Amino acid sequence: MATVSKRAGAGASTRNTIQRALVLEAVRSLHNHPTSADVYDVVRGKHPNISRATVYRNLGVLSERGEVLRVEVPNGADRYDFFNDPHYHAKCRVCGQIFDVDMPYCADLVSQVSDTHGFKIEGHEIIFDGVCVGCQASSPS
Known part of the structure; x- marks a missing residue:
C-alpha cells in the first residue's frame, strides 16, 4: 500500500513540476515584470488546457521557493521577476x-x-x- 501511495504522490509531483516549469519559463520569457494574468496568457497560449488557478498556484510556489521574486505593488497587481x-x-x-x-x-x-x-x-x-x-x-x- 505504501508503494502505491508513493507512486500516486510521485505522479502528482511530476505533473506539478511540469506545470511549474511552464510557469517559470513564462516568467523568464517576459522580461517586463509580468502580472499573474500576463504569465497565464503566455502559458495558456502554449498549453490551452491549463487553468488560471494552476498558473496562479504555481507562481505562489515559485515565489515561496525563491525561484521568482514576487513584487507586491501598492494599488496594483503583484508582479513577478525572474531576477530574484x-x-x-x-x-x-x-x-x-x-x-x-x-x-x-x-x-x-x-x-x-x-x-x-x-x-x-x-x-x-x-x-x-x-x-x-x-x-x-x-x-x-
Whole structure:
C-alpha cells in the first residue's frame, strides 16, 4: 500500500513540476515584470488546457521557493521577476510598468531605522515612483 501511495504522490509531483516549469519559463520569457494574468496568457497560449488557478498556484510556489521574486505593488497587481536577488524597483505612475533600479541593495538599511515601535523588521522592499522614459516622451509637458 505504501508503494502505491508513493507512486500516486510521485505522479502528482511530476505533473506539478511540469506545470511549474511552464510557469517559470513564462516568467523568464517576459522580461517586463509580468502580472499573474500576463504569465497565464503566455502559458495558456502554449498549453490551452491549463487553468488560471494552476498558473496562479504555481507562481505562489515559485515565489515561496525563491525561484521568482514576487513584487507586491501598492494599488496594483503583484508582479513577478525572474531576477530574484534582492533589488529595488521603480513604478511608472502613468503606465504602471515596473523597472529594476540599478543601485546596490542596502542590506543593512534596517540598522538605520531609529524606532520600530517594537516591530521586528525582517527585510525591506523599496519601489520608487515616477514617470518612465516612454511616458515622458509621449507627454506634452
